[in-house]
Amino acid sequence: MNKLENQFIWCEAYRPQTIDDCILPESIKTMFKNFVEKGEISTLLLHGGAGSGKTTSAKALCKELGADVLFINASLENGIDILRNKISQFASSVSLTGSKKVVILDEADYTNPQSFQPALRGFVEEFSSNCRFILTCNFKHRLIEPIHSRCSCIDFTIPVNEKPKLANDMFNRVCSILENENVDYNKTVVAKLINKHFPDFRRTINELQRYSTSGKIDSGILVDISKESVKELIKFLKEKDFKEVRKWVSVNDMESSTLFRELYDLSSVIIEPQSIPQLILILADYGYKSSFVVDKEINTMACLTECMANLKFK
Numbered sequence: 489m490n491k492l493e494n495q496f497i498w499c500e501a502y503r504p505q506t507i508d509d510c511i512l513p514e515s516i517k518t519m520f521k522n523f524v525e526k527g528e529i530s531t532l533l534l535h536g537g538a539g540s541g542k543t544t545s546a547k548a549l550c551k552e553l554g555a556d557v558l559f560i561n562a563s564l565e566n567g568i569d570i571l572r573n574k575i576s577q578f579a580s581s582v583s584l585t586g587s588k589k590v591v592i593l594d595e596a597d598y599t600n601p602q603s604f605q606p607a608l609r610g611f612v613e614e615f616s617s618n619c620r621f622i623l624t625c626n627f628k629h630r631l632i633e634p635i636h637s638r639c640s641c642i643d644f645t646i647p648v649n650e651k652p653k654l655a656n657d658m659f660n661r662v663c664s665i666l667e668n669e670n671v672d673y674n675k676t677v678v679a680k681l682i683n684k685h686f687p688d689f690r691r692t693i694n695e696l697q698r699y700s701t702s703g704k705i706d707s708g709i710l711v712d713i714s715k716e717s718v719k720e721l722i723k724f725l726k727e728k729d730f731k732e733v734r735k736w737v738s739v740n741d742m743e744s745s746t747l748f749r750e751l752y753d754l755s756s757v758i759i760e761p762q763s764i765p766q767l768i769l770i771l772a773d774y775g776y777k778s779s780f781v782v783d784k785e786i787n788t789m790a791c792l793t794e795c796m797a798n799l800k801f802k
Contacts, residue, residue, distance in 0.1 A: 498697045499690050502665050503544055506552060510545050511657045511689060513650050516642060520545060524552045529590075531612055531621045533636065535628040536644025539688030542624040546592050550622070556587040563595040568603050571611065579611065579619040589619040597625035601632050609634045646687050658682055658689055662696060666705065673705035681705075684717075684739065717742070718750045722758050725792065726801040733796065737789050744778045744788045751795075760800040770794050 504510045507520045523529045529549070534542040550557045558578040560570065575591055583589055599605055609632070612621055623639065625631060646654055659675075659682055666673045678696070685692045699705055717740055724732040748771045755764050774791035781787040 497694075498665060498669075499693045502661075502693070504548055507545065507548050510541055510548055511654055511661065512541055512545060513644075513646055513654070516545070516644065519642070520549050523549060527553065528588075529553070529620055529622075530640045531616075531638060532623065533596075533628065533631070533639035533641045534622065534624045534644060535626070535641065537687060538626055539685075539690035539692075540644040540646070541689065542644055543592075543594050546594075546622045546624060550590050550592065553590075554587050555590045555620075556583040556585065557590050557592060559592045559594065561594050563598040566599045566604060568600070568607060571604060571607050575611065579615040582618065591619060591621045593621060593623045595625060596623040596635075597627045597630035599631075601630070605632045605635055609638060612638050651686070655682055655686055658686070658692065662692065665693065666696065666700070669700065671700045671703060671705060674707060677705055677707055686739075718747070718754075721747075721792075722754070722801075725796055726758075728796045730793070730796065733792050734789060737785055737792065744784055744791075745775060747788065748775050748791070758802055760802055763799040763801075767795065767799055770798070 507517060507524065510517065510520075512520075532546075534546060536542060547557075547559075558575065560575065565574075579589065579591060581589075593599075593608075599608070608621075612635075621639075623631070623635070628636070628641065659679060662678055662682065663673070663675070666678070681695060682692055685695065696705060717736075721733065721736050721740075724736060751758075752768065752771055755767050759767055770791060774787055774794075778784055778787050
């Protein structure tokens with residue numbers, strides 16, 4: 489891929505243009521390549537975590553098919569008038585070039601399940617002879633079941649056995665971008681950043697662009713990454729968001745002793761004064777347990793759960 493001189497956001501400038509260039513599980517890549525070979529697609533629902541390649545794959549697929557595309561960002565354009573006017577006009581008209589017509593409804597889980605989604609269900613059927621729809625979403629349960637039944641649902645969750653290969657593919661892609669941007673980098677640091685955000689490829693590239701402003705990616709950014717990460721954790725603790733705290737623990741490879749020390753050092757800033765003694769007792773208890781527990785991740789999660797349940801945050 490060549491650098492696009494008029495684009496300054498790396499994740500856009502280096503967005504893959506073909507299915508072969510996309511970093512995807514092999515089963516999905518094979519399926520999309522078969523669509524290109526046949527020259528036809530059904531209505532698709534691409535679902536999975538943020539930054540996993542859903543939108544990029546949809547755009548690359550349409551480009552290889554030579555389709556006439558209407559792209560709608562449903563997080564911004566999700567009113568019923570968008571469907572009745574903009575989408576209806578596009579889907580009902582014939583392409584002047586004879587190309588296939590495809591509506592990409594990005595972040596479709598932001599649409600209203602009482603108005604927009606039922607109407608969309610009818611549109612998918614009404615314009616099926618002239619237009620295809622590709623929906624992308626992070627949370628497919630936010631879409632009504634009749635939408636699911638009218639789509640071929642493709643899960644972008646990465647199988648465990650393919651994670652090492654895709655992480656390595658991402659590492660090679662990122663190194664190529666950094667070299668093209670004339671940024672000096674430490675391979676170990678890049679690998680750690682990929683591991684931290686995997687499989688959110690978009691966030692990885694965005695973070696690298698942010699840290700590259702100094703002209704190099706070295707061990708110094710790991711300190712910044714650690715501090716930013718702990719700030720994010722503290723936000724989840726304050727909100728008592730168990731799901732996000734658990735996710736944070738699972739993706740952040742931070743020693744429990746380091747984390748506990750960070751919380752202790754920040755205690756006067758983040759905890760109400762009357763809760764600080766209890767925080768110290770909690771950290772001391774789980775710090776001691778971490779020396780002999782079988783699963784350190786569970787021990788850390790237990791500590792943070794107790795903090796959420798018993799401490800008063802500022």
